[in-house]
Amino acid sequence: MEKIIAGKNxxxxxxxxxxxxxxxxxxxGEAIAAEANVPLSPRHWEILKYLQDEHKNQVALSIRRIGxxxxxxxxxxxxxxxxxxxxxxxxxAGIPKPASCI
Amino acid sequence: MSENNGAxxxxxxxLSKGTLxxxxxxxxxxxxxxxxxxxxxxFFTFFGLEAVHKKKxxxxxxxxxxxxxxxxxxxxxxxxxxxxxxxSMMKKEMEKIDMPDVHEFLDIMTASGVKLWACKLAMxxxxxxxxxxxxxxxxxxxxxDFYKQSQxxxxxxxxx
Numbered sequence: 001m002e003k004i005i006a007g008k009n010x011x012x013x014x015x016x017x018x019x020x021x022x023x024x025x026x027x028x029g030e031a032i033a034a035e036a037n038v039p040l041s042p043r044h045w046e047i048l049k050y051l052q053d054e055h056k057n058q059v060a061l062s063i064r065r066i067g068x069x070x071x072x073x074x075x076x077x078x079x080x081x082x083x084x085x086x087x088x089x090x091x092x093a094g095i096p097k098p099a100s101c102i
Numbered sequence: 103m104s105e106n107n108g109a110x111x112x113x114x115x116x117l118s119k120g121t122l123x124x125x126x127x128x129x130x131x132x133x134x135x136x137x138x139x140x141x142x143x144x145f146f147t148f149f150g151l152e153a154v155h156k157k158k159x160x161x162x163x164x165x166x167x168x169x170x171x172x173x174x175x176x177x178x179x180x181x182x183x184x185x186x187x188x189x190s191m192m193k194k195e196m197e198k199i200d201m202p203d204v205h206e207f208l209d210i211m212t213a214s215g216v217k218l219w220a221c222k223l224a225m226x227x228x229x230x231x232x233x234x235x236x237x238x239x240x241x242x243x244x245x246x247d248f249y250k251q252s253q254x255x256x257x258x259x260x261x262x
Binding site (some may be wrong): 022060062063065068073074075078082083084085086087100101102 | 117130133134136137139200201206210213214215260
């Protein structure tokens, strides 16, 4: 379905995840973050870029992998994205929700 | 249940068994709750305490006897080494699907904000001391304390 995010017409799925990463830009990310009550700091952006790179490389994302990323650790990840961090961060990053249980 | 559309706010998980499959079930449920933005706490009681006992947590096994889903005849399951073999096979499979070992899983959970409680009665029964336990265990508490922890709307309790 279509949703207006940051003044742009964006295609999202029923959970609000972008279905086409090409429609993503930083303004879109900021708007989704604001909706999730996550004010974005430079630290947030480092992690969001990391998630996008991992997705580009077709790595399956999980909390465990975040902990081993060297970019952040699990504790900080939960501090930066307090509610459902992996789900929230991937949504802001414009990539699909990871189908991970760990 | 009608409060907030029945949304789950917190999972209180009681782990009473020390077999690998039960320990992992409790851990996956607790960690999975945190991943969804749901609070989670685990109360370790009776054999469940082994999952947070420093010297034992690396040596948990799957049950090969009395476990029909293992498809190992009960007589064979009881032979020396069979349980260890089945456990090491399962651990290899778990590593393949990116499943952490017990110690790492405890680290992940504490970093994610899962609270870990040890049951005082079981601690007394096994003669364990707080120092024997994984350092991330929040405290040794009574069942009454655990119920107090469980108060509030949207709290669910699960016995493993």
